[in-house]
Amino acid sequence: MTANSPVIALHGGAGTILKSNMTPEKEADFHQALAACLEAGLLILREGGSALDAVTASVMALEDNPLFNAGRGAVFTTDAKHEMDAAVMKGDTRESGAISGICGPRHPVLAARAVMEQTEHVFLAGDGAKRFCENADLEMMEPEWFSTEQRLNALNAEMERRRLGVEDDGDPARKHGTVGAVALDQHGHLAAATSTGGMTAKTPGRVGDSPVIGAGTWADDKTAAISATGHGEFFIRWAVGHEIDARMRWAGQDLQKAATDVVTELGEIGGSGGLIAVDAKGNICLPFNSPGMYRAWCGTDGVIHTAIYKDS
Ligand code: ASP
Numbered sequence: 001m002t003a004n005s006p007v008i009a010l011h012g013g014a015g016t017i018l019k020s021n022m023t024p025e026k027e028a029d030f031h032q033a034l035a036a037c038l039e040a041g042l043l044i045l046r047e048g049g050s051a052l053d054a055v056t057a058s059v060m061a062l063e064d065n066p067l068f069n070a071g072r073g074a075v076f077t078t079d080a081k082h083e084m085d086a087a088v089m090k091g092d093t094r095e096s097g098a099i100s101g102i103c104g105p106r107h108p109v110l111a112a113r114a115v116m117e118q119t120e121h122v123f124l125a126g127d128g129a130k131r132f133c134e135n136a137d138l139e140m141m142e143p144e145w146f147s148t149e150q151r152l153n154a155l156n157a158e159m160e161r162r163r164l165g166v167e168d169d170g171d172p173a174r175k176h177g178t179v180g181a182v183a184l185d186q187h188g189h190l191a192a193a194t195s196t197g198g199m200t201a202k203t204p205g206r207v208g209d210s211p212v213i214g215a216g217t218w219a220d221d222k223t224a225a226i227s228a229t230g231h232g233e234f235f236i237r238w239a240v241g242h243e244i245d246a247r248m249r250w251a252g253q254d255l256q257k258a259a260t261d262v263v264t265e266l267g268e269i270g271g272s273g274g275l276i277a278v279d280a281k282g283n284i285c286l287p288f289n290s291p292g293m294y295r296a297w298c299g300t301d302g303v304i305h306t307a308i309y310k311d312s
Contacts (some may be wrong), residue, residue, distance in 0.1 A: 004301040005046030007282040008183040010038055010058050012068045012294030013196075014229045014273040015176025016308055018289065027308065034306040037061035041181055042298050051191035051225070052090050052113075055181035059109040059193045061088075062179035066148045068294070069177020071107060071112060074146050074197025076155040077204045082146045084197055085211040086112040091190030091219035091280075097124040098211035102130060103146065105138040107117065107183045109195045112211065114138065122213060125268040151200070158201040170292055175200045178210055180227025182219070190225035190280060192217050192241075199232065208232030214242035221280055223248040224255050229293065230273010234266055254306065255279040263287040 012034060012168030017026065041058035045051070064073025074082045086108035087098035097116025100123070105111040114136040115124050124132050136142070154174045161168070176198035182302065185191075194210040194217045202208075209216035209232035218241025219225035226241040240262055247258035259277045266273065274288020282300045286293070292309040 001086065003175070004186040004188060005302070006042070006186055006281060007278050007284060007299050008038060008054055008058065008185060009044060009276040009278055009284050009286060009297035010034070010041070010179070010181040011098040011227065011229055011274070011276045012062060012254065013177035013180050014288050014290040014293045015069065015172040016290070016292030016294055017173045018171055019045045021171070021173070024215040025214055030272055030294055030308055031306045033065050033067055034198060034294055037065065038296040038304055041183060042304070045185055047167070048189065050187070051183040051185040051189050052088065053184065054183040055193040056088065056109055056113060057190045058181035059179055059195050060107050063107050063109060063195055068179045069197045070195040072146050073148050073151065074153050075177060075200040078159070078199060078201050079204055081204065082143060082157060082197055083204065084108045084195070085208055086193070086195040088112045088193045089134050089191065089211060089213060089217050089219040091221040091225055094220060096217070097211045098213060098217070099129050100125045100207045100211045101205065102133055103143050104130065104140045105133050106141045107139065110138055110263065111136065112193070113247065123211065125207070126155060128235055141298025154200050160175050162201070163176055175231065175274070178229040180217070180229065180283040182225035182227050182276050184225070184278050184282050188221065188280065190219045190221050190278065192219040192225040192227045194227040204206055209235035212236055214239050216241065218242060218245060220245055224261070224277045224279045226277045228273065228275040230266070230290065231271050234269065235273065238266060238271065240266070255283050255285050259285040260287045263289050
């Protein structure tokens, strides 16, 4: 182990299938997909690439996999459309790019990265964001390409539940999801990326925490890189990414305490979800207050791990 051993972690969302509804086959598919998506970023880090390139590659792989709520497999709004959000952030300079409400780029994370690299802005939304994507040399797809039967069923079930006024059964898989990655590269730099379809049956125009810098996405080499997943409104109001940064920076807390406490506090006020975080020393913290969080990580020991529930 050296001081600059690369470290990477990713999540495929806190909207995990309840253990009672999981089958061994589905569970194996998730573990396999999580490991493959982690490897996409890990390979870049091992070749001396940047944390930014690594988190971008892992998130692109997650976006292409319909198991996860980002890119292909994104959830639907109440009017049965996809509105995707994404963000990237670099820990060395705090450069960041974010985009919201888009449906077109195969990889929303690349649209966020293009905002960072091709404009003087941080965050694009609305019609301007769509036009930007069309002109930013991104691979574009038809709306149907992103749609899956499973997400359509989830929308219909949620709309029916609301129509009947039935209480929520607490199954996070029906509503939640998001993907993200955080990494520390051999040069000592951190980066974070997050991409999501948002929440099933969200109001058109609703923006979650994922593209909000300081909420669902954050990176600063002095503290940590963070990507969150969960009930976005709570993560925005608690400024989760920046809150963890502040506790580390000003209160001298370590990553483990700062990140775990924030996620526990969110759980206490109804903000279900979790996050992945890595600090400049290569410590990894993956706390969640939901039944599970799809996740994978490789620390300074170089071993790839995947998990869905508390201990497996
Ligand atoms: N945080 C995402 C949002 O609120 C959804 C999720 O991660 O489940 O849009």
